[in-house]
Amino acid sequence: MTRIFVPLVLIAMVLFASAPLVVANAPVEQTMGLVQKIFYYHVPSAMLLFVSAFVCGIASAVFLFRRSAAADRVALAAGELVVLFGLIVLVTGPIWARKAWGVWWEWDARLTSSLLLWMIFVAYLMVRRFGGPGSEKLAGAMALFGMANVPFVYVSVNYWRTLHPKTSVVMTLAPGMRGAFWFCVAAFAILYLLLLTLRKRLEDQQAMVEQLYLAVEE
Amino acid sequence: MKKTVLLLVLIVVLPGALLWAQQPAAPQGDFVPLSEIPQTEQLPAAPMVIGAYAFVWVALLGYVWSLWRRMTKLERELADLQRRVPKH
Numbered sequence: 001m002t003r004i005f006v007p008l009v010l011i012a013m014v015l016f017a018s019a020p021l022v023v024a025n026a027p028v029e030q031t032m033g034l035v036q037k038i039f040y041y042h043v044p045s046a047m048l049l050f051v052s053a054f055v056c057g058i059a060s061a062v063f064l065f066r067r068s069a070a071a072d073r074v075a076l077a078a079g080e081l082v083v084l085f086g087l088i089v090l091v092t093g094p095i096w097a098r099k100a101w102g103v104w105w106e107w108d109a110r111l112t113s114s115l116l117l118w119m120i121f122v123a124y125l126m127v128r129r130f131g132g133p134g135s136e137k138l139a140g141a142m143a144l145f146g147m148a149n150v151p152f153v154y155v156s157v158n159y160w161r162t163l164h165p166k167t168s169v170v171m172t173l174a175p176g177m178r179g180a181f182w183f184c185v186a187a188f189a190i191l192y193l194l195l196l197t198l199r200k201r202l203e204d205q206q207a208m209v210e211q212l213y214l215a216v217e218e
Numbered sequence: 219m220k221k222t223v224l225l226l227v228l229i230v231v232l233p234g235a236l237l238w239a240q241q242p243a244a245p246q247g248d249f250v251p252l253s254e255i256p257q258t259e260q261l262p263a264a265p266m267v268i269g270a271y272a273f274v275w276v277a278l279l280g281y282v283w284s285l286w287r288r289m290t291k292l293e294r295e296l297a298d299l300q301r302r303v304p305k306h
Binding site: 198213 | 261263264266267269270271273274277278281282285288289292293295296299300302303
């Protein structure tokens, strides 16, 4: 992993530095105008929010059923990233909505379920942080519940009446917009991998420190 | 009789007509619909796009900074502990 870490950092830096230019050169949307460009980092962040919730949920399941400490560390790292990318989604979305809909927030199915998903993972981190010994099992169950929510959040725009654009908007993008969008998705995905690796490494070191404390006490 | 009826009509109609005539074209407390929003009143999109993008950067850099801070603290702790642990 260390061997590919530096090239990944370089690729992420190049992609993130050039992303504003790529987004600026993408065509302006006919109805929404310039504000639609928020889409290029709002949607990749939402994708990674979902991916991270799945990583956290699956790793928690492995931890709960196989007692794997390494899986628990992956789950914690992914849980923190759910909250980070969720925060980006929940801030950039309302900025776009203010211009596109005229309101910052609408209590519709997609927005409310996204907020609930984010709050489940905030609760997951709080249980991990303040729950005391054994709290990782309770948090693991919460992560499974959070992961189970993801499909509902995703399809909410197709089944309930909402102002939010439907899921089909990504697959039907105009050619000029499609390239810029997938460029941003690649940049965010590489960044996500890097952050997950770094956060997992931090958790590994934390485990090592705890073992050393025990060794010192003995 | 005709004069009395005319006088009564005038008494009823005239104040009403005067009141109607004196009504302001656009009462101050009411909302007045506008056919087209003036350019100066529209929400500018560019600061919102830039603001949202800046937030993404601040959030990501803030997280990287927090990771770096936690790692530095842990590495210091780890080095200190490794010195204290007896070597076999």
